[in-house]
Amino acid sequence: MKMIAKRIGTALLLAVFILAPGLLFWIINYAFLSHPRMAESSTPVILASESSFRTIEKELAAAGVILADGRFRILGRMMGVASHLKAGEYLFPPSISPYRVLIMVKEGATYKHQVTIPEGATLNHIATLLAAENLTTIEEFLRLAHDSALLASLNIHGPSLEGYLFPDTYFFERGPKSTETMIRIMSDQMQRVLIQTDAINGLPQYGLDRHGVVTLASIVEKETALVQERSLIARVFLNRLAAGMKLQTDPTVIYGLANFSGNLTRQDLESPSPYNTYRIRGLPPGPISSPGQQAITAVMHPAEESFYYFVSKNDGSHYFSSTLSDHNRAVLQYQTKTNPTNLKVRKQ
Template sequence: MPVIKRFIWIVLAVGLLAVVALGLDAGRFFTSPLHNTSGQLVTVESGMSFKSIADRLVEENVIVNPRDARYLSLYARYQGVANQIKAGEYAVPARQTPAHLLELLVSGKTRQYRITLVEGRRFSEIREQLEANDALEQKLTGKTEAEVMAAIGHPDEQPEGRFMPDTYLFPRGMTDIAFLKRAYDSMQTFLDDAWENRSESTVVESPYEALILASIVEKETAVPAERGRISGVFTRRLEKGMRLQTDPTVIYGIENYDGNIRRSDLRRDTPYNTYTRAGLPPTPIAMPSRAAIKAALDPAPGSALYFVSRGDGSHVFSDSLADHNRAVDKYQRGS
């Protein structure tokens, strides 16, 4: 055989062996679990090419070497999904196969963070909670309440009580604006539905008034069975033209409240002092729960006009001022 032919056959044989070796190596990569031995976070930024994503997986030590990253890139192109990767932060489980990793990146199932808005809290407390969460992109820091409401698309509305207490899941990078829009819409949807199904016995004249009354009910009791009764007391007082005389509204109107409510506070007139002013206060005083809204729109029947705390979270309800004063002496003054 001429030398040139032998050389060609040698080259072909070496090439074939290289292809076989490459195929075996690729097979090893795709049938073996990934290098990471524990769950790991990988961030895919908007606009990243798949090669850049694969390189990042190497940097994060999810894939052991650049050669394996090239295998993953080739496989993604072969599958036709290289341009279908969703941006976001992914929690890559330990020891997953490359195929499962690719499925995760295509699925867009990014890591979800959690914030729980607790009923009874004020809007100022919500803002502090959101600002403390580093998974949210902060756009509202330093903004006034009016600027916040304009940013979420509801200018000229007061923010207090407008956001639904609930647990919200969200991906890293969501803006605080988008988060508040979601909580606002959740509250509005529920409030509108509750208003459409309100009882004829409710005294409030608008969904916003329902929100105000519900916020007072929320602050007055944490006992689920009492919400309707508390609402019933306030409803009857409003019907009779009696002042609500509820401490939580007074507290809301006190600047720099120190935890103690004094007689002077009860006498000091503010828009929120329901001892000095008739009717509902001008805004909610906290975020009411779904249950409190339902109670405001469906007050329990009865004749009680007063209630006082027993000191254990529950209340004694009274029809007359004389009975109420005796209950106050027993449970508040200890006499």
């Protein structure tokens, strides 16, 4: 009996020596060589958090990233990474090898969506841009943008995040709580800019705190696209605030309208909206858009001028005036022919 057992053991050991090189070659060949797949372009795959290795293997096989023959599981165990794979959205190129797949998921090399938030964007605009990349839904984003607990955690004292998400180019990942994560990233960037420009301390000489500076900067942002005019427009509004004059700025009126047709009417300018700066004195309740750093800087460092008025010259630039009579002449020169009912002459 002992002799038989010894012979069986010897045979098994011999089989291991014979088969091991072949098995090793089989695994190495599988690990490093790409395999033909159905997809001709990169394949996106979302791996949920707390997924088991077997679940991840099935999802990758279903997406056509790997072959569903069990070798991926063996390779993962041999590499010791089966319990160290990270959740998230991945974009696998069509010629990727199983080894590279495991390395990508082990290192968390998730796909990042490039999203550019333009200067002057509103919350609705930002929500639309993010939803277009399937990073969130418009409803979810706007819900969180008005969430009082989230606002408090971000030190935002207002009804929403309007104006407090910095316009910039971002690279966002899709995943659990991604909407809140994106909001925090954009809010933190705005906070950094407010600190850099000293807007965090407001303009006490004009009675403006941080919120007031952001609000005024958002108006400046919407009034002109010309960098060289922003400090001039900021000066106009600061002069009018100091003199107790109404700001009478169209972008605030438009923001307060439920529906805007594209042309301001007399009825619009008489609307009871708290954003109607043709009726109210001082600033509206809050920002009307996300101001960029240049608009914020313009408010903090306005031009040294005595201007109280400006009117469009219909070429993207504006004519600035120190007196109402000069302003009215400019309106007649630049606006009457194109807009006979122009109401900016009412500024006083």
